[in-house]
Amino acid sequence: MLDITPKEIKPRTALRINPAKTCQPIGAMYAALGIHGCLPHSHGSQGCCSYHRMHLTRHFKEPVMASTSSFTEGSSVFGGLANLSQAINTIFTVYNPEVIAVHTTCLSEVIGDDIPNIIAKAVSEGTVPEGKFVFHANTPSFAGSHMTGFSSMVRAMVHYFSEKTGAESGQVNIIPGFVNPADMREIKRIASEMGVPALLFPDTSDVLDTPLTGKYDFYPPGGVTIKQLRTTGDSLRTLALGPFASEAAGAYLDEKCDVPCDILDLPIGIAATDRFVHALKNVAAQDVPASINYDRGRLIDVMNDMHRYTHGLKVAVFGDPDHVTSMVEFLLDLNMKPVHVVTGTPGNRFERRMTEILEGRLPDSNFSANADLFLLHQWIKNEPVDLLIGNTYGKYIARAEDLPFVRFGFPTLDRIGHQFKPHVGYTGALHLLESILNAIMDRQDRDATDETLELVM
Numbered sequence: 480m481l482d483i484t485p486k487e488i489k490p491r492t493a494l495r496i497n498p499a500k501t502c503q504p505i506g507a508m509y510a511a512l513g514i515h516g517c518l519p520h521s522h523g524s525q526g527c528c529s530y531h532r533m534h535l536t537r538h539f540k541e542p543v544m545a546s547t548s549s550f551t552e553g554s555s556v557f558g559g560l561a562n563l564s565q566a567i568n569t570i571f572t573v574y575n576p577e578v579i580a581v582h583t584t585c586l587s588e589v590i591g592d593d594i595p596n597i598i599a600k601a602v603s604e605g606t607v608p609e610g611k612f613v614f615h616a617n618t619p620s621f622a623g624s625h626m627t628g629f630s631s632m633v634r635a636m637v638h639y640f641s642e643k644t645g646a647e648s649g650q651v652n653i654i655p656g657f658v659n660p661a662d663m664r665e666i667k668r669i670a671s672e673m674g675v676p677a678l679l680f681p682d683t684s685d686v687l688d689t690p691l692t693g694k695y696d697f698y699p700p701g702g703v704t705i706k707q708l709r710t711t712g713d714s715l716r717t718l719a720l721g722p723f724a725s726e727a728a729g730a731y732l733d734e735k736c737d738v739p740c741d742i743l744d745l746p747i748g749i750a751a752t753d754r755f756v757h758a759l760k761n762v763a764a765q766d767v768p769a770s771i772n773y774d775r776g777r778l779i780d781v782m783n784d785m786h787r788y789t790h791g792l793k794v795a796v797f798g799d800p801d802h803v804t805s806m807v808e809f810l811l812d813l814n815m816k817p818v819h820v821v822t823g824t825p826g827n828r829f830e831r832r833m834t835e836i837l838e839g840r841l842p843d844s845n846f847s848a849n850a851d852l853f854l855l856h857q858w859i860k861n862e863p864v865d866l867l868i869g870n871t872y873g874k875y876i877a878r879a880e881d882l883p884f885v886r887f888g889f890p891t892l893d894r895i896g897h898q899f900k901p902h903v904g905y906t907g908a909l910h911l912l913e914s915i916l917n918a919i920m921d922r923q924d925r926d927a928t929d930e931t932l933e934l935v936m
């Protein structure tokens with residue numbers, strides 16, 4: 480299908496082909512689902528909302544509920560005030576959420592709808608019931624990506640809800656970044672093992688990975704409550720995991736409520752997890768427990784046992800900047816060579832961080848933010864690799880170049896496992912390593928002759 484991608488790379492300034500990102504409201508919708516009893520609301524046309532719900536549903540294999548302002552031609556001309564006012568009324572009457580999280584779309588941003596004003600009007604007119612809330616984030620999709628949409632919605636949680644009362648809560652905020660529910664559960668487990676009373680926000684565990692019980696919960700049991708969000712301003716400090724997704728909220732909480740914030744890489748792979756565990760250790764002021772050391776030891780054992788399969792292999796990686804950054808560091812720790820690295824999200828700090836990580840280890844790698852899969856494919860044609868790592872959209876390049884392919888990141892639409900297997904922490908790194916090794920071994924088996932096919936690997 481991509482057989483005609485040309486090897487010759489020509490400069491492009493105003494054209495993206497197969498972008499390595501998707502649109503802002505998807506990230507905002509996902510973040511909002513991490514609040515208990517929240518109904519995300521898409522302020523725009525129905526098509527945007529359907530696409531965003533569908534994309535999340537296909538990745539998480541769970542129903543994703545959200546409402547829409549259902550713009551028509553009239554709203555496009557006269558603005559969406561009437562639609563959003565009516566929507567708030569209908570949502571509280573029919574669906575009765577605890578909170579509505581409004582995010583904008585391209586159309587409502589171009590119109591310039593004043594969302595805070597519309598929300599204030601709904602509150603003053605009594606449309607928002609006592610004890611219920613409406614808040615918003617601006618997420619125009621002609622800028623940023625789903626990562627910036629996620630970031631903006633988490634920052635909005637701080638803006639609308641965090642309070643400093645002076646009461647000592649003793650808790651630590653953890654902003655987990657744009658990771659799967661299984662990752663959020665694993666982050667909470669690690670914090671708990673480390674003896675750190677953590678408040679995770681947003682938290683989609685038990686929201687988008689609920690069991691089949693025979694009863695449908697429109698609002699599943701998980702998610703951070705508004706009451707808990709209010710207490711984030713009294714926390715000891717914040718650990719913001721993944722600068723693209725979490726720094727804005729962490730830094731704003733510091734500015735608003737004087738809660739110091741550590742910005743860390745997503746704890747994917749061994750080195751980034753070490754830094755996360757170290758940060759928790761500093762907060763807890765106690766030694767790392769044996770259970771966590773054992774998790775780390777098991778990972779080291781497999782890295783060591785299987786080193787002969789990973790050593791020196793060239794890898795192309797693409798996806799979200801927070802994920803890709805940590806994955807590249809992990810690949811270097813496996814003595815692999817991430818020679819081509821792409822993210823679709825714009826931002827110079829990705830390139831700065833990649834330079835830091837690759838310096839002295841693989842300084843000649845190709846890497847770029849705000850890039851697309853077409854460029855990645857061209858790089859691979861010019862310098863072939865042994866393995867491709869990225870989301871489902873990479874399967875076309877994998878087929879065209881006959882590459883082993885490991886699914887990693889959002890969206891994963893054509894495989895399972897990411898919903899219930901964490902990728903963060905030492906256990907998550909073990910799962911990633913398992914996927915990488917199995918892909919390499921499957922390829923070795925496929926390419927072996929009858930004489931070289933090994934029974935024991």
Ligand code: SF4
Binds near residue numbers: 503523530583584586
């Ligand atoms: S890019 Fe804009 S118009 Fe398209 S789905 Fe996203 S928000 Fe809607």
